[in-house]
Amino acid sequence: MKYLNLGCGKRFHPSWTNINFSSTDENVIPYDLKKGIPYADESFDIVYHSHLLEHLSKNEAKAFTKECYRVLRHQGVLRVVVPDLEQITRLYINCLDNTSNNFLEQEQNYEWILLEMYDQTVRNQTGGEMINFLSRKDIPNQEFIIKRCGSEFKRIILASQKTDSQKTDSQKIVVDESSIKKLVKHLYRLLRYPEYRHQALLKLILKPIELEALSIGQFRQSGEVHQWMYDRYSLSKLLQEIGLEKIIKRTAHESYISNWTSFNLDTEPDGSIYKPDSLYMEAIKPSL
The missing domain is CATH 3.40.50.150 (Vaccinia Virus protein VP39)
Known part of the structure; x- marks a missing residue:
């Protein structure tokens, strides 16, 4: 076989x-x-x-x-x-009906299902709004998401929580690099990586709005987004x-x-x- x-x-x-x-x-x-x-x-x-x-x-x-x-x-x-489009749409209707109960967890279920339906189609950056949702410190409907999406999402949630709990006040302080160090790093990348040189050139010749449009277009063609259901x-x-x-x-x-x-x-x-x-x-x- x-x-x-x-x-x-x-x-x-x-x-x-x-x-x-x-x-x-x-x-x-x-x-x-x-x-x-x-x-x-x-x-x-x-x-x-x-x-x-x-x-x-x-x-x-x-x-x-x-x-x-x-x-x-x-x-x-x-x-x-x-x-499964059928599964998610049936669940969406159920979550929509339950939002009238004014319970935070049910509202979160509704928000998550909307993200599942649309974020994976419309997002313009890696992970989209779904990764922001999963990175929250407190997720009231964590059990619902894991039951819905499985072990992969469980690992994402647990990894995010572990990272957050390990942070200390000193680790949260961002120390700005010196200008010289930044310049050396920039020059090294220009010499070492062709793609970095290409991106640096684009930043020089394109307007910010054009650069953003190019970045979104490249992402949309990267294969991450959903094209059909x-x-x-x-x-x-x-x-x-x-x-x-x-x-x-x-x-x-x-x-x-x-x-x-x-x-x-x-x-x-x-x-x-x-x-x-x-x-x-x-x-x-x-x-x-």
Whole structure:
């Protein structure tokens, strides 16, 4: 059996072929998946990708899914994981209805769900408003967020709280560098890093508003923001349109793939779900 994990980030299994836009480990191959999948037709028995499709435009997503079909062997399995639009919209309505109770935690739940729905689409900087929310000293609805978004967000919250608790008054004092030290550092970066030279040149020739627009444009094309959302109907329709069959909605623990949970891609070693906010869909490539 040959397994392919696309857009794996830092979550992969060493026995699989793992591809990401940039390498995150010696077991991860760097490749721009917008250019296709760099393997021959019918190369893999299993193709998997998680929280990748929503970062592509609707047209790019269809082209990419066709590539998944192309490299999949007949009777092979495609497993797709994306944020669940149906789940989040139903939860949004519930949170909206509960704001009338005037409880702080329920208001925070409503604020968080709005961030989940929109911040990942409209943000112009890394982390957006979601990271600001998670970095708060006190998060009344911490349990709600962790239950909703899983272990990744739990680690972010705990790391932020740990960092804040370790700060002392002396560490919070910002000591300004001397002008000479700043100049030396600036000159070193100009000599050492081409990208730094490029950015320094742009600051000289562009107006502040032009520089800001360029920075936002570069970020928006970096791949972090969400370009589209899917529910069980739209994702099933997409898989059907490219020729797949036996399309089925799954849980994190269910799969056509033998011993699926042993790979710990959608689940943690303790059996908990990595991203509970997800929609899991599988389909099979038909025989000739």
